[in-house]
Amino acid sequence: FTEGALEAYEQNMSHLIDDLRKELAVPDLPVVIGETGNAGSLVLRHAQAAVAERPQYRGNVSYVSTAQFLRRPQDSPNSGHGHHWFGHAESYFGVGDVLGREMLRIITDGTPAGSDEHPGPAVAPGNTATARWASTLFDGYSADRAFETIAYADRWFREPGNEGFEATLDHVLEQLRAVGFGKEELLQLEVIETPMRSEAWTPKSAQLKLLIDGQPDRVLRSFKNSHDEHRTMLPVHAPSCDVEGPLCFDAEQLKKGDIFVTDGSASRAMRTARSRGAVAVLSSILSDFTVDPSGGDRHLDAIRYSSVRQGDFPVAMISPRVHSILRNHPTGRVSLQAKVITEKKPLRTVVATVVGKGLPDEAVALAAHVQEPGAVDNASGVGGQLEGARSLVNSLRQQKFGWPRRSIAFIWGDEMTMSRIYLDHTKRKTIVAFSADMIGASQGMTGAIALLERSPDPGALRVVAPDSHTPWGAGRVRKSDLHSSGISTIARLAMHDVAAASNGWVIGEHPWEGGSDHDVFLGREIPAILMWHFTDFAYHTSLDRITHVDPRVVRRMSVALLTAALAVADPEPGDFERYRQTVALERELRTSAAKGDEELVTMWDDWCNEAVSWFEDLCQIDPGDTGR
Numbered sequence: 122f123t124e125g126a127l128e129a130y131e132q133n134m135s136h137l138i139d140d141l142r143k144e145l146a147v148p149d150l151p152v153v154i155g156e157t158g159n160a161g162s163l164v165l166r167h168a169q170a171a172v173a174e175r176p177q178y179r180g181n182v183s184y185v186s187t188a189q190f191l192r193r194p195q196d197s198p199n200s201g202h203g204h205h206w207f208g209h210a211e212s213y214f215g216v217g218d219v220l221g222r223e224m225l226r227i228i229t230d231g232t233p234a235g236s237d238e239h240p241g242p243a244v245a246p247g248n249t250a251t252a253r254w255a256s257t258l259f260d261g262y263s264a265d266r267a268f269e270t271i272a273y274a275d276r277w278f279r280e281p282g283n284e285g286f287e288a289t290l291d292h293v294l295e296q297l298r299a300v301g302f303g304k305e306e307l308l309q310l311e312v313i314e315t316p317m318r319s320e321a322w323t324p325k326s327a328q329l330k331l332l333i334d335g336q337p338d339r340v341l342r343s344f345k346n347s348h349d350e351h352r353t354m355l356p357v358h359a360p361s362c363d364v365e366g367p368l369c370f371d372a373e374q375l376k377k378g379d380i381f382v383t384d385g386s387a388s389r390a391m392r393t394a395r396s397r398g399a400v401a402v403l404s405s406i407l408s409d410f411t412v413d414p415s416g417g418d419r420h421l422d423a424i425r426y427s428s429v430r431q432g433d434f435p436v437a438m439i440s441p442r443v444h445s446i447l448r449n450h451p452t453g454r455v456s457l458q459a460k461v462i463t464e465k466k467p468l469r470t471v472v473a474t475v476v477g478k479g480l481p482d483e484a485v486a487l488a489a490h491v492q493e494p495g496a497v498d499n500a501s502g503v504g505g506q507l508e509g510a511r512s513l514v515n516s517l518r519q520q521k522f523g524w525p526r527r528s529i530a531f532i533w534g535d536e537m538t539m540s541r542i543y544l545d546h547t548k549r550k551t552i553v554a555f556s557a558d559m560i561g562a563s564q565g566m567t568g569a570i571a572l573l574e575r576s577p578d579p580g581a582l583r584v585v586a587p588d589s590h591t592p593w594g595a596g597r598v599r600k601s602d603l604h605s606s607g608i609s610t611i612a613r614l615a616m617h618d619v620a621a622a623s624n625g626w627v628i629g630e631h632p633w634e635g636g637s638d639h640d641v642f643l644g645r646e647i648p649a650i651l652m653w654h655f656t657d658f659a660y661h662t663s664l665d666r667i668t669h670v671d672p673r674v675v676r677r678m679s680v681a682l683l684t685a686a687l688a689v690a691d692p693e694p695g696d697f698e699r700y701r702q703t704v705a706l707e708r709e710l711r712t713s714a715a716k717g718d719e720e721l722v723t724m725w726d727d728w729c730n731e732a733v734s735w736f737e738d739l740c741q742i743d744p745g746d747t748g749r
Contacts, residue, residue: 186565
């Protein structure tokens with residue numbers, strides 16, 4: 122690129138749009154910006170996306186991802202022409218298709234609609250409740266700063282207490298201190314150290330080679346540092362090793378010295394292999410939903426992020442493509458070399474608290490786990506929440522809105538464990554909690570959309586349209602687990618208000634499924650929800666890297682979480698009516714959907730009545746004032 126071209130790209134693109142509109146005398150000329158998805162420069166691609174984020178283009182300028190259509194050079198007609206998508210017609214077709222579809226959407230709809238697969242109830246319009254903060258926080262939130270932290274965390278293979286986990290927490294602490302946490306009375310910073318049950322595990326390197334007599338050794342997959350492409354080759358707790366042996370694909374045919382290759386569970390295969398004298402296991406297991414949503418075959422190169430029990434049996438994860446290569450050489454041998462280090466370390470949990478001025482001993486908790494090596498899961502949560510804390514403090518200092526009455530606690534650490542540690546150590550009463558997990562997935566790259574996972578409600582007991590579960594699947598829930606509150610309503614309003622404050626947003630919701638920090642709070646009868654993205658085909662695989670993160674959705678999700686937290690931390694009586702109307706809209710939807718199931722209708726009626734009572738308490742409303 123010409124010197125300065127990247128830095129000027131966003132402004133130049135904006136000038137181009139303005140000049141075209143002026144020349145053609147069409148002030149609102151619809152424009153779709155197609156990502157230069159075959160370029161390696163994320164700076165360029167983010168500049169293109171940033172143009173569509175400008176307020177003056179709201180509703181008539183959009184950006185679409187195209188990188189998902191880049192095919193492997195070895196599968197393309199012209200492997201030397203990456204700048205021309207390697208001459209692959211499928212790439213050009215995919216790019217043209219998304220450009221055309223997005224232009225039609227702009228012309229007919231104006232802003233992105235909600236999810237067709239996971240629609241939720243409508244919300245009451247208004248400028249109260251979460252709308253009191255949405256626009257201000259959205260304008261003050263820096264997606265670029267959030268992305269810097271996400272990119273930093275993505276460099277590391279993060280497991281509790283290991284090198285990457287500690288480096289990421291150090292980065293978070295440095296940034297928190299820079300904004301004033303730990304230095305001011307109302308900005309508290311705490312690092313809680315607790316013992317770990319197992320040693321901290323850090324993978325350093327691994328190499329898998331195919332050995333065929335008379336041919337040069339062929340390296341199939343390897344990594345030499347924590348940010349290499351194939352770093353998930355070693356499941357968590359795999360040992361260092363240096364083994365070699367013939368291939369075997371049938372458990373019944375395993376013999377002493379073999380290396381067992383399977384597409385099933387690594388842990389189960391290890392038990393079988395050990396009992397038959399095999400020396401290692403290679404597993405290519407993937408989830409059923411790990412299928413490239415763009416129509417390509419990226420999933421064939423996915424290596425699952427997995428874990429095994431601590432032990433001394435050699436094991437590695439491989440991709441389906443490598444599995445196929447091995448299948449084509451059944452008489453070959455393979456060698457597996459791996460180096461890991463383990464250390465006895467304490468587990469650190471970081472808690473940064475904006476201390477409330479009216480009710481400081483009551484808190485709203487937001488949790489973003491650090492462990493797991495993915496960029497979406499969960500470097501995006503780490504960086505998104507960190508920038509959220511920074512932008513909140515800056516807004517408070519600039520007096521863009523009043524200081525919250527309740528405290529707001531931001532938590533980083535080991536998933537679920539950190540929330541238990543926080544609850545065990547805090548002297549504050551936690552009112553509600555929000556889990557920020559997988560908040561940055563690019564829909565184009567991953568197929569995932571922004572989702573609200575509600576707290577357990579009657580929809581978690583009996584799923585009735587328009588509700589549906591994600592491929593994650595329904596969690597086990599009993600009627601006694603249902604404790605009505607307004608937290609899901611607040612989160613829903615926050616997402617809608619942020620969508621209105623931005624250039625649109627595809628959002629959806631679904632009943633409780635479980636699996637992240639919100640479960641810890643729910644287990645202690647504290648209302649809690651999860652904001653996440655699914656179905657991400659790259660979830661828990663080596664493909665979950667920084668190119669799958671969309672800074673624009675990180676911004677939206679982070680601001681939605683912040684506005685929801687503020688709605689509980691600093692409610693006003695004037696917020697109540699919008700909450701009441703939004704609950705009424707949900708009641709209408711749910712009871713109509715449940716028609717014919719009187720028990721379910723009654724459960725939803727009772728749930729909504731109790732939610733309104735919860736809001737009366739939150740907003741300090743006398744029930745007599747509402748006619749109840």
